[in-house]
Amino acid sequence: MTKQLNAIALDIDNSKLLAEKLNLLLADYHVFYMNTRGYHWNIKGHKFFELHIKFEELYTDLAVKIDEIAERILTLGHIPLHTFTDLLKNSDIKEKRNVSDGFEAMKEILHSFQIILKSQRELLTLSAEADDEGTNSLMSDYITQQEKLVWMYNSYMS
Numbered sequence: 001m002t003k004q005l006n007a008i009a010l011d012i013d014n015s016k017l018l019a020e021k022l023n024l025l026l027a028d029y030h031v032f033y034m035n036t037r038g039y040h041w042n043i044k045g046h047k048f049f050e051l052h053i054k055f056e057e058l059y060t061d062l063a064v065k066i067d068e069i070a071e072r073i074l075t076l077g078h079i080p081l082h083t084f085t086d087l088l089k090n091s092d093i094k095e096k097r098n099v100s101d102g103f104e105a106m107k108e109i110l111h112s113f114q115i116i117l118k119s120q121r122e123l124l125t126l127s128a129e130a131d132d133e134g135t136n137s138l139m140s141d142y143i144t145q146q147e148k149l150v151w152m153y154n155s156y157m158s
Contacts, residue, residue, distance in 0.1 A: 006077045014130035019078035021126060022135070025119045026069045026081055027090035032112045033062040035096045039105040047102045058109070058149075065142065072135055092119075106157055113150050117143060 004012045040055035070080035081087055088095070092115045099105050120139045127135035 008075060008134075010076070010130060010132055012077075014126075014132070015076040016078065018123070018126060018130060018132055018135055019073045019076045021119070021123050022069055022073045022076070023078075023081045024090055024092075025116070025123065026066065026073065027087045028093045028112070028116055028119060029062055029066045029069060030087045031091040031093040031095060032116065033059055033066060035093070035099075035108060035112065036062060038096065039099055039109070042098060042100045043102055043105065044100045045102055051102045051105070055105070068138060072138060075134065076132075103157070106153055110150060110153055110157075113146055113153075117146055117150075120146075 006012050006015050036055055036059040040052060040059060043051045043055065070082075073080040081090060093112050096108055099108065120143050124136060124139040124143065127133075127139060
């Protein structure tokens with residue numbers, strides 16, 4: 001039996017599964033982004049200037065990745081999640097409200113990276129099995145960059 005292929009010559013069933021997993025990742029990224037914006041706005045204390053800048057760097061990077069993930073879902077032939085209701089319902093990262101302590105914010109960022117890295121590794125495996133180089137490359141690049149960030153944030157916390 002011949003498999004049905006989508007517009008980029010990937011198996012339709014595999015593409016559907018990848019798009020579903022990417023949508024879950026997209027939801028996590030959105031909540032991570034909003035939490036990080038809140039940390040940026042609300043940070044207080046003697047590390048204010050340092051963390052204010054770092055949080056802005058992080059949420060700017062997260063915004064780029066949100067767009068790339070959504071565009072990958074579209075490339076696979078599916079629709080990215082985009083309502084607050086759907087994003088919150090599908091995210092493993094939970095909303096954080098009024099965090100102004102730098103140590104608490106950093107702990108939450110590290111926890112969010114754990115969730116995202118786990119999902120990205122799963123997508124890396126699935127995309128390799130599906131011969132989806134586009135998703136695989138994206139996940140590989142994200143993992144490499146974020147593992148270094150986790151090391152740096154953990155070093156900061158020590």
